[in-house]
Amino acid sequence: MSPAETKAYGIVAALRRNGHDAYTVGGAVRDRIMNQTPHEVDVTTSAVPDEVQRIFPRTVAVGAAFGVVIVIDGDIQVEVATFREDGGYQDGRHPDSVQYSTAERDAERRDFTINALFYDPVNAEVIDFVDGLADIREGVIRAIGDPHRRFSEDYLRMLRAVRFSARFDFPMTPETRAAITAHADRISQVSAERIFDELTKILTGPNPHRAFEMLDETGLLAVILPEIQVMKGVKQPPAFHPEGDVWEHTLLLLKHLDRPDPVLAWSCLLHDVGKPPTFEINHKGRESFPAHAKVGADMTRRMLKRFRCANAFIDTVSEIVYYHMAFADVKKMKRSTLRRMLARPAFDTELALHRIDCLSCHQKLGNYDFMVATREAFQNEPPVPPPLLTGHDVMKTGMPQGPAVGRILAELEELQLSDAVVTRDAALAWLASRVADQ
Numbered sequence: 001m002s003p004a005e006t007k008a009y010g011i012v013a014a015l016r017r018n019g020h021d022a023y024t025v026g027g028a029v030r031d032r033i034m035n036q037t038p039h040e041v042d043v044t045t046s047a048v049p050d051e052v053q054r055i056f057p058r059t060v061a062v063g064a065a066f067g068v069v070i071v072i073d074g075d076i077q078v079e080v081a082t083f084r085e086d087g088g089y090q091d092g093r094h095p096d097s098v099q100y101s102t103a104e105r106d107a108e109r110r111d112f113t114i115n116a117l118f119y120d121p122v123n124a125e126v127i128d129f130v131d132g133l134a135d136i137r138e139g140v141i142r143a144i145g146d147p148h149r150r151f152s153e154d155y156l157r158m159l160r161a162v163r164f165s166a167r168f169d170f171p172m173t174p175e176t177r178a179a180i181t182a183h184a185d186r187i188s189q190v191s192a193e194r195i196f197d198e199l200t201k202i203l204t205g206p207n208p209h210r211a212f213e214m215l216d217e218t219g220l221l222a223v224i225l226p227e228i229q230v231m232k233g234v235k236q237p238p239a240f241h242p243e244g245d246v247w248e249h250t251l252l253l254l255k256h257l258d259r260p261d262p263v264l265a266w267s268c269l270l271h272d273v274g275k276p277p278t279f280e281i282n283h284k285g286r287e288s289f290p291a292h293a294k295v296g297a298d299m300t301r302r303m304l305k306r307f308r309c310a311n312a313f314i315d316t317v318s319e320i321v322y323y324h325m326a327f328a329d330v331k332k333m334k335r336s337t338l339r340r341m342l343a344r345p346a347f348d349t350e351l352a353l354h355r356i357d358c359l360s361c362h363q364k365l366g367n368y369d370f371m372v373a374t375r376e377a378f379q380n381e382p383p384v385p386p387p388l389l390t391g392h393d394v395m396k397t398g399m400p401q402g403p404a405v406g407r408i409l410a411e412l413e414e415l416q417l418s419d420a421v422v423t424r425d426a427a428l429a430w431l432a433s434r435v436a437d438q
Contacts, residue, residue, distance in 0.1 A: 004028070007076045008041035009121040011056070016122055018055050020047040021083075021103060023118035023127060030114050033126070033136060034168070043071075043080045044106060044118065052080050066098050085109055086153070104129045111150060111157045112164065112176075113142045141165045141172045147179035155186045158220060159198040166202065166211035177218065184219035195224055196307035203265035209254040227299060228269065230276045237287045241361045246275045252360035263313070263346070267320040267353050270300045274321075297322035316346050320353060327354045327367050330374075336417030338374055343384040351375075388416055388427035397435045408434060 001009075008024050015022035022045040028038035045052070049069045053059045058072040067082030083106040084098050103118060107129040110116040114136050118127035126133065135142050141164050143150040143157075151157050158180045165172050172180070187195070202211045212228070215221040222229045231247040243249055253268040260268070274296025275289045282288040300318040326341065327350075333341070341347065355368045389412060394405045412430065415421040421430055 002037050002039055002041075004039055004041045004076055004078070005032075007073045008043055008078050010073070011043050011071055011078055011080060012045075012121055014055055015043075015045050015047055015052075015080075018047070018051070020045050020051065022047070023103070023120050025118050026110070026115050029117040029119040029126065030132070030136065032119070033117070033133070041078060043078055044083060044103070045080060046083055046103075047080075048082050048100060052082075067100060103127065108144060110144055111154075111160060113144055114164070114168075114170075116144060139168070139170045141168075141170050141176060143173075143176045143179065147176045148182065151179055151183050152186075154190075155183060156190045156194050156198060158183060158187060158218070159195065159202070159215075162211050162214045162218070162220070163198065163202045163205065165214060166207040167205050169207065169210075172214075180218045180220070185223055187220055187223050192307045196309060199224070200262050200265065203254070203257070203269060204260055204262060206259075208257055208265070209251045212251060212254060225303075227273050227276075227303060231272070234276045234279055235287050236275075243361055246272050249360055253356050256356045256359055260352075261349075263316055263320070264349050264352055266304075266317050267324075267349060268356060270296065270303070270317065271321050271324045271353060271357065272296065273299050273303070293322055293325045316349075319344070320346050320350050323350055324353055324357065326350075327371065330367050330371055334418065336414050339378065339384055339417045342375055342378055347375075385416065387413060388421065388424050389431060393428070394431065394435075397431065399435060 005024070005028065008028070012022040012024060022043060024041050025044040026042050028041040031038045047055070049061055049067060052069045052071065053061065056071045056073075060070040060072070062068055062070050062079075063081075067084050069080050071078045071080050083101050083103050085101040085105040086098055086109050107116040107118065110130075113130045113132040115132070116130045117132045118129075119125070120127060130144050141161055143161070161172055161176060161180060164170065202208055205211075212221065215225075216229060216232070228247075228250070231250055232245065234246040236245060236249065241249055243252055250269065250272060253271070257265060257268060272292065274292035274294070277299075278289045278292040278295050280288050280290065297318045300321045301314055304314040304317060323344065330338065330341070344350065351368065351371055354371075355365065358365055358368060387409065389409065391401075391405050391409065394408050395401060399405060399408075408431070411434070412421065412427060415430065416427070421427050
């Protein structure tokens with residue numbers, strides 16, 4: 001039993017002692033039935049928020065208008081929500097009204113049957129009002145009641161259906177899938193931040209490639225990520241990409257992901273986003289994508305800004321996309337260039353992306369292995385050491401401030417990174433000679 005379950009079961013017991021019905025509910029119940037360990041556990045109860053706050057000494061009324069109170073027990077927070085049923089939805093997310101109700105009506109307002117199971121830890125009994133147990137056994141994702149109504153209440157549920165389908169490898173029922181297809185264009189009514197969060201859960205969870213296939217098949221992809229949808233049919237040179245077009249290549253990258261962090265996940269998704277707009281047939285009659293890494297980096301920045309991502313995240317992912325083709329020439333690079341490459345803040349993620357990129361096309365890992373060895377060779381010294389001289393040192397020779405000072409420092413850095421000049425005294429001697437030659 002996880003610590004979160006232990007705390008939640010204690011909260012249920014306390015509510016029962018005070019005369020209220022109470023159960024754990026939702027994903028935690030589903031996961032336990034499927035032999036997975038829940039790390040977040042919610043409680044639902046007949047107690048209204050004021051009663052919950054009276055029973056437990058440490059609470060936060062985060063959504064009292066919707067009957068939601070956070071109960072704090074040590075370092076674990078448990079959401080406790082009063083049984084409720086919702087009125088109509090005008091904005092595709094929030095109910096126009098909420099009224100407290102019964103456990104059964106509370107289950108019926110939830111999204112999918114597998115997420116609407118209640119568990120009574122006192123009697124060790126699962127309470128199932130919506131045939132969720134049968135759908136777990138059958139292995140399907142089914143919206144509760146009328147799927148059109150469920151999705152119109154919160155259109156983000158369409159993305160959640162795709163995520164759960166991919167996570168558990170459960171197909172959606174035909175009615176659920178048809179409703180998503182019918183309402184796909186309404187996903188644009190959901191805030192960009194919520195869409196990004198759900199997409200990130202998809203990308204960092206199981207089977208993201210299958211999820212993106214479903215996003216495409218239901219029409220959701222064309223609305224939320226049209227830059228990815230247009231990858232379909234964009235041919236690539238078979239010698240380098242025997243796997244197929246840009247879309248098929250990108251899906252293979254997603255298939256190779258194994259619970260990545262969000263930066264690597266989004267970098268894999270977007271690394272070739274610049275290919276469709278740069279596609280051309282070159283003078284050799286071969287498919288080509290001139291400057292697609294730079295174009296892709298600019299597109300990545302715009303796309304992630306559209307999702308209102310943090311600036312640091314935008315900068316990192318767009319830089320990784322910009323540099324993802326740099327690995328093609330690493331065996332020809334000078335020592336100084338390799339050291340600069342290793343010094344880039346996101347180099348480890350760049351290297352991970354390069355490996356997955358290769359596995360998803362020609363499967364040649366020679367450059368990846370070379371860079372792993374190069375990184376190990378430099379592990380006991382800083383890839384880019386502190387500069388030996390400053391602009392002030394250069395100007396002390398009598399050279400006026402200006403572009404020439406920067407050029408001299410750049411030359412010296414190149415020599416330093418190549419280990420041709422490694423001490424300050426040697427750098428000053430080189431500088432004296434360099435200025436004398438002016």
